[in-house]
Amino acid sequence: MSVPEDGGRAVVDPMSAREDPRRAAGGPSVAPTAVRCDGVSKRFGGEVVLDNVSLEITKGSFTSLLGPSGCGKTTLLRIIAGLETPDHGEISLSGPGAAASTRPSVAVVFQQANLFPWKSVYRNVAFGLELAGVGRDAVERSVRSALEMVNLAGTEKKRPYELSGGMQQRVGIARALALDPEVLLMDEPFASVDAQTREELHDELLAIWERTSKSVLFVTHSIDEAIVLSDKIVVMGAHPGRILREFDVLMPRPRTEETTRLHPEFADMRHAIRELLVRSAVDPSGDGAS
Numbered sequence: 576m577s578v579p580e581d582g583g584r585a586v587v588d589p590m591s592a593r594e595d596p597r598r599a600a601g602g603p604s605v606a607p608t609a610v611r612c613d614g615v616s617k618r619f620g621g622e623v624v625l626d627n628v629s630l631e632i633t634k635g636s637f638t639s640l641l642g643p644s645g646c647g648k649t650t651l652l653r654i655i656a657g658l659e660t661p662d663h664g665e666i667s668l669s670g671p672g673a674a675a676s677t678r679p680s681v682a683v684v685f686q687q688a689n690l691f692p693w694k695s696v697y698r699n700v701a702f703g704l705e706l707a708g709v710g711r712d713a714v715e716r717s718v719r720s721a722l723e724m725v726n727l728a729g730t731e732k733k734r735p736y737e738l739s740g741g742m743q744q745r746v747g748i749a750r751a752l753a754l755d756p757e758v759l760l761m762d763e764p765f766a767s768v769d770a771q772t773r774e775e776l777h778d779e780l781l782a783i784w785e786r787t788s789k790s791v792l793f794v795t796h797s798i799d800e801a802i803v804l805s806d807k808i809v810v811m812g813a814h815p816g817r818i819l820r821e822f823d824v825l826m827p828r829p830r831t832e833e834t835t836r837l838h839p840e841f842a843d844m845r846h847a848i849r850e851l852l853v854r855s856a857v858d859p860s861g862d863g864a865s
């Protein structure tokens with residue numbers, strides 16, 4: 576997780592209202608944008624890793640970045656997080672506004688929870704807030720609220736080695752939530768857990784997202800995971816890394832893993848995305864549209 580220097584202070588409000596981006600899409604008032612990438616390009620050595628990538632994340636929406644290994648998903652996420660600079664193009668973040676200037680614009684959850692092994696769960700989750708100089712009482716409120724959200728209340732005193740892999744990932748998510756960022760950037764956060772735990776974490780993440788106003792950008796290799804979680808799936812191709820197509824996922828919310836998988840649109844969407852990825856793998860220089 577990156578810990579922005581301006582850290583978080585506000586307690587996550589589990590009941591705060593979230594604008595429905597789908598409702599806003601066709602209406603007269605267009606939903607505000609949380610993240611905008613405009614013509615972002617990036618090279619490493621001689622390789623074009625990202626080629627003219629433009630992307631918009633509506634405030635309060637859940638967007639997934641899906642694509643093959645090496646197509647630049649992590650690089651794009653790191654550029655949005657400010658951990659990497661683009662060679663061309665611009666990133667704009669809506670930010671939390673002056674009234675909440677101690678809140679960070681983004682927080683990142685990585686594939687490995689990267690917890691401090693010698694610190695307790697409480698101290699791990701509190702770390703970013705303490706670094707930002709947030710007062711003790713506010714830290715405690717934020718940490719307890721974040722741990723409750725990920726169903727880890729009562730584990731405050733445990734050390735990471737006493738937790739399962741899934742629980743460690745939950746601590747990583749709680750650490751990001753405690754900062755109360757505008758945007759949550761998640762880079763394959765469930766890739767290292769078993770299939771059953773992954774499904775449980777999907778349902779938990781869906782519930783957290785329903786209860787908070789977070790805008791989420793979620794990186795994954797899994798078509799199914801992307802469909803279950805997202806409002807929008809941005810499919811990327813490799814060599815060079817670029818956006819092939821965006822899919823709107825209009826299946827009803829609130830969702831769970833099971834209800835979404837049983838929805839008639841699920842199989843069609845999965846098929847369409849798989850086709851696109853296969854075509855793009857066969858012809859990397861095409862746009863996958865043929």
Ligand SMILES: Nc1ncnc2c1ncn2[C@@H]1O[C@H](COP(=O)(O)OP(=O)(O)OP(=O)(O)O)[C@@H](O)[C@H]1O
Pocket residue numbers: 619620622624642643644645646647648649650651796
């Ligand atoms: N710091 C770096 N220096 C040099 N090359 C890099 C660096 N970071 C990434 N790359 C290269 O950029 C390309 C895209 O990497 P990136 O990690 O963004 O892909 P990805 O889509 O996240 O892949 P995966 O799904 O395997 O995580 C790869 O070829 C990688 O080797």
Ligand SMILES: [Mg+2]
Pocket residue numbers: 648649650762
């Ligand atoms: Mg990656």
